[in-house]
Amino acid sequence: MRALAALAGILRKVCGTFIGATGFAIVLIIIAMAVFAPIVATHDPDQLDVLNRFAPPSAAHWLGTDHLGRDLYSRLVHGSTIAMFVALTSIILALSFGTILGILAAFLSTRAESVILILFDVISSFPSLVLALAIVSVFGPSMSIVIIIVAITLTPHFGRVARAQVLTLKNAPFLEAERILGASGSRIIVMHILPNIMGTLLVLASMDIPVVITIEAGLSFLGLGVRPPLASWGTLVQDGYQFLTDSWIPVVVASLALAFATLGFTLFGEALRDAVDPRIRPRH
Amino acid sequence: MLRYFFSRLVTTVLIVFGAMLLLFLLTAVVPGDPAVTLLGPQASPELVKRFVSEMGLDQPIHVRLWRFFANVLSGNLGVDVVSGRSVWSLVLNVLPDTLILTFSAILLAVVTGVPLGIYAATHRGSLLDNVLAFVSVAFIAVPSFVIAIFLLLIFSIWLDWLPVLGAGRSGDFWDAARRLILPTLSIAATWIGFIARLVRTSMLEVLNEPYIRTSRAYGLSERMVTYKYALKNACIPTIAVLGLGLGRLLGNAVFVEIVFARPGLGRLIYGAISERNFPVVQGAVLVVVVLFVLINLVVDLSYSALDPRIRRDGAGGSPV
Numbered sequence: 001m002r003a004l005a006a007l008a009g010i011l012r013k014v015c016g017t018f019i020g021a022t023g024f025a026i027v028l029i030i031i032a033m034a035v036f037a038p039i040v041a042t043h044d045p046d047q048l049d050v051l052n053r054f055a056p057p058s059a060a061h062w063l064g065t066d067h068l069g070r071d072l073y074s075r076l077v078h079g080s081t082i083a084m085f086v087a088l089t090s091i092i093l094a095l096s097f098g099t100i101l102g103i104l105a106a107f108l109s110t111r112a113e114s115v116i117l118i119l120f121d122v123i124s125s126f127p128s129l130v131l132a133l134a135i136v137s138v139f140g141p142s143m144s145i146v147i148i149i150v151a152i153t154l155t156p157h158f159g160r161v162a163r164a165q166v167l168t169l170k171n172a173p174f175l176e177a178e179r180i181l182g183a184s185g186s187r188i189i190v191m192h193i194l195p196n197i198m199g200t201l202l203v204l205a206s207m208d209i210p211v212v213i214t215i216e217a218g219l220s221f222l223g224l225g226v227r228p229p230l231a232s233w234g235t236l237v238q239d240g241y242q243f244l245t246d247s248w249i250p251v252v253v254a255s256l257a258l259a260f261a262t263l264g265f266t267l268f269g270e271a272l273r274d275a276v277d278p279r280i281r282p283r284h
Numbered sequence: 285m286l287r288y289f290f291s292r293l294v295t296t297v298l299i300v301f302g303a304m305l306l307l308f309l310l311t312a313v314v315p316g317d318p319a320v321t322l323l324g325p326q327a328s329p330e331l332v333k334r335f336v337s338e339m340g341l342d343q344p345i346h347v348r349l350w351r352f353f354a355n356v357l358s359g360n361l362g363v364d365v366v367s368g369r370s371v372w373s374l375v376l377n378v379l380p381d382t383l384i385l386t387f388s389a390i391l392l393a394v395v396t397g398v399p400l401g402i403y404a405a406t407h408r409g410s411l412l413d414n415v416l417a418f419v420s421v422a423f424i425a426v427p428s429f430v431i432a433i434f435l436l437l438i439f440s441i442w443l444d445w446l447p448v449l450g451a452g453r454s455g456d457f458w459d460a461a462r463r464l465i466l467p468t469l470s471i472a473a474t475w476i477g478f479i480a481r482l483v484r485t486s487m488l489e490v491l492n493e494p495y496i497r498t499s500r501a502y503g504l505s506e507r508m509v510t511y512k513y514a515l516k517n518a519c520i521p522t523i524a525v526l527g528l529g530l531g532r533l534l535g536n537a538v539f540v541e542i543v544f545a546r547p548g549l550g551r552l553i554y555g556a557i558s559e560r561n562f563p564v565v566q567g568a569v570l571v572v573v574v575l576f577v578l579i580n581l582v583v584d585l586s587y588s589a590l591d592p593r594i595r596r597d598g599a600g601g602s603p604v
Contacts, residue, residue, distance in 0.1 A: 122299050122303070130538065130573070133565065134307060134310060137565045138314050214427040218535075221539070237429070244441070251433060255434065262427065266425035
């Protein structure tokens with residue numbers, strides 16, 4: 001109950017600003033679309049209707065149709081499911097590995113710590129998209145590759161913050177007291193350290209969602225991420241871009257949807273950070 | 285300073301070696317027969333045979349690793365499996381295009397972002413300050429290839445003001461410059477707002493420092509205080525962020541090169557992936573990584589030269 005009340009308080013703060021409220025509304029819309037995609041969509045996203053290519057927006061097709069006559073609105077709705085799935089799985093993976101490595105770095109010997117930190121440096125020193133290109137060239141494009149690449153790229157991000165947070169907590173008097181009372185190392189980590197650093201890490205996670213959406217859409221745009229016929233936002237932009245001379249509607253609609261989503265999540269993430277802890281550094 | 289320089293140098297070398305190891309391991313962990321997987325099912329038996337001997341795939345792994353490192357360190361990035369040209373010459377051919385695009389984007393972002401940030405900081409709460417606050421977030425959030433597509437659609441297709449694709453005829457400076465405008469703008473758009481916001485925040489922080497109050501009390505003009513004393517210190521975080529963001533910038537350049545069909549490292553890698561030309565991917569990615577790490581090193585060192593506080597702890601790696 002206390003956690004729920006705290007969450008409600010944070011959300012109230014987020015919605016207190018215009019930017020935060022806008023972001024939160026967009027996030028809610030996209031999550032609802034992603035979860036209820038089969039209900040929200042008006043058509044089967046893969047149903048072809050070649051005679052009806054590049055139809056302009058109408059009552060039957062709210063946002064018009066693409067180069068194969070598929071309903072754009074329904075494809076966008078199903079695209080949100082893919083974007084959310086990729087974002088959530090890769091961020092949960094990165095959050096878990098990053099937190100574990102970060103806590104290990106803070107508790108293990110200096111040598112192990114420097115090995116972990118160098119590992120983080122090496123990963124962050126790779127321009128992540130270029131790393132993705134090299135891996136895709138070997139394994140071929142697929143959604144799971146995208147998830148793994150994004151997870152690896154984001155791990156140092158969480159790991160560094162987790163380590164820094166643990167270092168400031170490690171010698172806190174209340175942990176000293178626990179230790180004197182005979183609490184084991186694992187008990188201290190699970191019961192005391194994790195709950196204390198989770199808030200910051202979750203804010204970071206929310207700020208990473210638009211980054212992941214961008215990477216996934218970018219790779220799919222290049223044809224190196226989610227494979228057709230799955231309707232990823234990136235593939236929708238790519239489809240529209242290829243047929244730009246036939247109709248500009250598909251590419252504009254798909255790009256706007258993508259921009260709308262990343263903007264909404266960014267605004268929400270920043271408002272959440274301001275509400276929880278303005279000192280958390282954004283990713284850049 | 286020397287110690288800091290040395291430890292940064294060691295980290296840099298380690299990172300480049302790590303990258304080389306990873307790129308090498310990719311050939312070792314490919315599923316199935318590496319030659320067939322890397323070249324694709326349509327590859328002719330002769331091509332497969334040449335590829336196997338050139339990449340040394342018939343040798344044990346430690347020999348291959350040794351050969352790969354020895355080759356790369358002596359400047360041999362391998363051979364293009366399709367054309368037989370050296371990967372190094374392919375990379376050198378397009379490297380200037382990517383560098384020009386990246387640096388013109390940084391230049392544009394700094395030249396417009398810094399003054400906007402100063403204005404916002406010295407005119408807090410003004411209309412421009414508020415507009416900037418929103419627009420900067422908006423442009424940071426939107427992927428660069430989406431911005432590129434919109435610019436292309438508006439300025440090249442609807443308004444027909446600027447040429448659509450390519451880098452222009454070689455030697456024709458104005459044509460090349462005109463074709464550089466939209467790609468540069470697509471990359472810089474993200475950064476203008478970001479730099480402006482960063483300069484604004486650090487300016488506001490610096491303007492509250494006691495030494496600024498002192499210089500005002502001494503009767504220095506507001507101009508002198510803002511530009512000579514405040515701006516200098518406010519620039520430090522901007523430089524750091526520019527360095528950190530270069531990886532993203534190079535990544536953005538890849539997409540923008542593809543949208544505008546410009547030659548460059550991004551298009552080279554992308555093309556090589558489509559035609560399953562792994563040596564080219566490997567070599568070009570390595571060049572991008574080395575470039576990125578070197579720029580980061582330079583940024584780090586200039587950062588520590590500007591701000592002596594960073595040198596004091598003497599530790600390499602990223603300041604957490």
